[in-house]
Amino acid sequence: MTETRTSTGPDDRRRRELLLTVPGSGPVVCATLQADLPELGRRDHTAIASLAGLAAHIQQSGASQEHAYIQGGRPCVRTALYIAALSAVLCDAGFKAE
Numbered sequence: 001m002t003e004t005r006t007s008t009g010p011d012d013r014r015r016r017e018l019l020l021t022v023p024g025s026g027p028v029v030c031a032t033l034q035a036d037l038p039e040l041g042r043r044d045h046t047a048i049a050s051l052a053g054l055a056a057h058i059q060q061s062g063a064s065q066e067h068a069y070i071q072g073g074r075p076c077v078r079t080a081l082y083i084a085a086l087s088a089v090l091c092d093a094g095f096k097a098e
Contacts, residue, residue: 015041023095024088032080053078 012034019030033040040048049055053073059066088095 011041022084022088023092024084024086026084026087029080029084032076036074036080037077051077052081054081 016030016034019025019033020027037048037051039051043051046055051073053075054070056068056070058068
């Protein structure tokens, strides 16, 4: 049987409160980030972007000019953040394009 980590510490509660203030972020996105990206708040933004699979990495070989692609990372985190962004764009007036 596997042991599950529960968010009961003061740091975890504070991180959860902060995550819930982000437009589009709800309890499911918050739980996903806390469970699958425990480095959040402890590493710099470039490392977090790479861990989440949101940082574009250029693959160059020799003199070729390749484009940057988003790849790797943690797919469950990337999917949760995509859904949160989509929800914010569709439902939050501050994110809607006019």
